[in-house]
Amino acid sequence: MLLLIGAFLVLMLVGVPVAVSMAVSSLLYLVFYGVAPDIIAAQRMIAGVESFPLLAVPFFIFAGNLMNIAGVTGRIYSFALALVGWMKGGLAQVNIIGSVVFAGMSGAALADAAGIGTIEIKAMRDHGYPVEAAVGVTAASSTLGPIFPPSLPFVIYGMMANVSIGALFMAGILPGVVMTVLMMVTVAIFAHRRGWGSDTPFKLNRLAAASIEVAVVCCFPLAVYILVQMGLSLNIAVGIALVVLIACDWYFDFSAVMALMTPIILIGGMTMGWFTPTEAAMAAVIWSLFLGLVRYRTMTLAALAKASFDTIETTASVLFIVTAASIFAWLLTVSQAAQVFSVFITSLTENKWVFLILVNILMLVVGCFLDTVAAITILVPILLPIVVLYGIDPVHFGLIMTLNLMIGLLHPPLGMVLFVLSRVAKLSVERTTMAILPWLVPLIVALILITFIPAITLWLPTQMGLIR
Known part of the structure; x- marks a missing residue:
């Protein structure tokens, strides 16, 4: 374990x-201790990426890239400006509202920071x-991307923890x-x-127009309900x-309804139940293509090709990390690291709230480096058995x-949002x-509230019957 x-x-x-x-340290462990044949190690690495939920990763990344090149980010910005730009610190408020809307498309903090940021x-x-000030508020608001659904980290966590990704998506809303x-x-x-x-300047007509767009979107599910009742x-x-x-969007030329x-x-x-969270990623791509090629007509073939290659590059790096981390996590289990850590934690406290405080500190530190x-x-294979032991809901722990880890993205030495905003x-x-x-x-205040008030996370998925 020390060598690994x-x-x-x-x-x-x-x-x-x-x-x-991770790959090199895993290889060294295998060479020195011979815990498994080479073929077993290779199988573990392949199994790490041979997962249906992981298919959502490239599609959500692709959807975010398509939204950027289709000019959707500019429309979101204009909508947010009309809605809250008249407040004091208006553009900072616009920054936050824009990130909330964009979070429902990209699922990634990096896409938020590099796109609308x-x-x-x-x-x-x-x-x-x-x-x-501009950098600070952009960094903070970019963390909303993986909290509001859809969310790439939720997909990875759901796969590793064997937790419903749909429940995680719903749990992120409140x-x-x-x-x-x-x-x-x-x-x-x-x-x-x-x-x-x-x-x-405060203009009632601009605020009314933005409010009408919100009302139109909110009326969509109401209209569906009425038609079903008919x-x-x-x-x-x-x-x-x-x-x-x-038809209404085309006629009235709304700024951001679509x-x-x-x-x-x-x-x-x-x-x-039309599609699973994984299939929802493909639906996001189709909708992005519709907006860029049909509705707004701002997407060129050259831009589409660039978005495709950017997606391939990002996906390859993500899957490489997943592959290396899979064998690394497996070897941690083989070397009894999970059991040692579990015994150590349970010897420190039997109180689940103290455990959550310790885990928060651990993950804030880990997020700065990993x-x-x-x-x-x-971390999931190591921490999840302890989480279950303390009676903590895995969905709550996922949030x-x-x-x-999103807060960790804002810190050196490996905070990617930090480096993107720096450039x-x-x-x-x-x-x-x-x-x-x-x-x-x-x-940090939000983290404290979410940690110690589980209902913030669990109320919505419980009401929807996704968890008990």
């Missing part, structure tokens, strides 16, 4: 990529906001709302203390409502783990880190 973990940490400290560090930082800088409210309150405090004004089948009712919605429909289609489709996918793949804002990593620190406060 020690070699991994040493390789990480000298700058070797995470996936390579690029537009938001430039707009805030052009309106006189300190670049540090925590996402809590995080959004806390961030907006933080912006209001900063605006009051630093004298930030509104960034667009005796139509569910499929026909949805088809009619969707055709009417598309973009706002993305999470409605995904969540509604999974709730009604990629999210690698951290989930390694806690994901939020911890976008043309700031040093040190300045970017200092800019992000104040915005960690609402995230």
